[in-house]
Amino acid sequence: MFKRMSVLVRRDGDSQAQFSQGWLHHGEFITQLPGLRGYVQNHVEEEFAPPGGAFLRADGFVELCFDSPEAMAEAFQSSAAVAMAQDEPNFLGHGSGYSLAGYTGLRDAEEGNKLIVAVEQGDAAQLEAAIATLPSQALIRDEVTALIAKAAMAPPQPVKCFLHLFFSNAEEARNTARALAALTTKTGLQTAVFRVRTIRFA
Numbered sequence: 001m002f003k004r005m006s007v008l009v010r011r012d013g014d015s016q017a018q019f020s021q022g023w024l025h026h027g028e029f030i031t032q033l034p035g036l037r038g039y040v041q042n043h044v045e046e047e048f049a050p051p052g053g054a055f056l057r058a059d060g061f062v063e064l065c066f067d068s069p070e071a072m073a074e075a076f077q078s079s080a081a082v083a084m085a086q087d088e089p090n091f092l093g094h095g096s097g098y099s100l101a102g103y104t105g106l107r108d109a110e111e112g113n114k115l116i117v118a119v120e121q122g123d124a125a126q127l128e129a130a131i132a133t134l135p136s137q138a139l140i141r142d143e144v145t146a147l148i149a150k151a152a153m154a155p156p157q158p159v160k161c162f163l164h165l166f167f168s169n170a171e172e173a174r175n176t177a178r179a180l181a182a183l184t185t186k187t188g189l190q191t192a193v194f195r196v197r198t199i200r201f202a
Contacts, residue, residue: 002067002072003142004098008092014091026092038202043197054191057157097148104140110198121188123189127191141164142162142163173195181193
């Protein structure tokens with residue numbers, strides 16, 4: 001199984017609510033891609049930026065699964081992908097795609113009880129060690145192996161890896177996010193921390 005992630009940024013002038021509504025509608029186009037094995041939207045509820053600001057802009061994170069990279073490439077060359085691409089300008093300002101090192105599965109967090117931590121600089125293992133002392137219920141690490149550019153858009157935002165943290169409730173996620181933002185300031189890690197709620201389409 002092959003997993004791909006994307007970071008989505010809303011159009012200039014749109015609110016988060018407008019973006020989310022357009023993205024939900026867009027999900028129906030994604031489900032028509034041939035060979036799709038999994039599809040989760042992660043809608044950003046809160047961002048926890050360090051004092052200097054986060055290196056990454058994000059209003060949503062996509063998790064897509066196919067049987068193989070070849071199956072994904074075939075899906076994105078299909079007629080369903082044409083309809084998908086035609087809908088993107090209705091809600092999307094910028095998108096960055098990422099090939100991942102392996103299949104780590106998909107998990108739901110419909111109550112906003114999930115954090116996504118994007119790491120660009122520093123030792124992610126150091127961050128994981130700190131997370132182990134905090135009350136998360138599960139941790140998934142996705143290593144980025146390649147950036148995937150979108151046609152007619154600015155280059156992808158660079159990311160080294162994504163950490164997915166799951167909690168029993170949104171407040172636990174929020175408290176941990178604050179702790180991680182403070183840790184970033186102390187250690188010099190370059191991270192971006194977002195609390196998200198998931199919507200699974202496939």
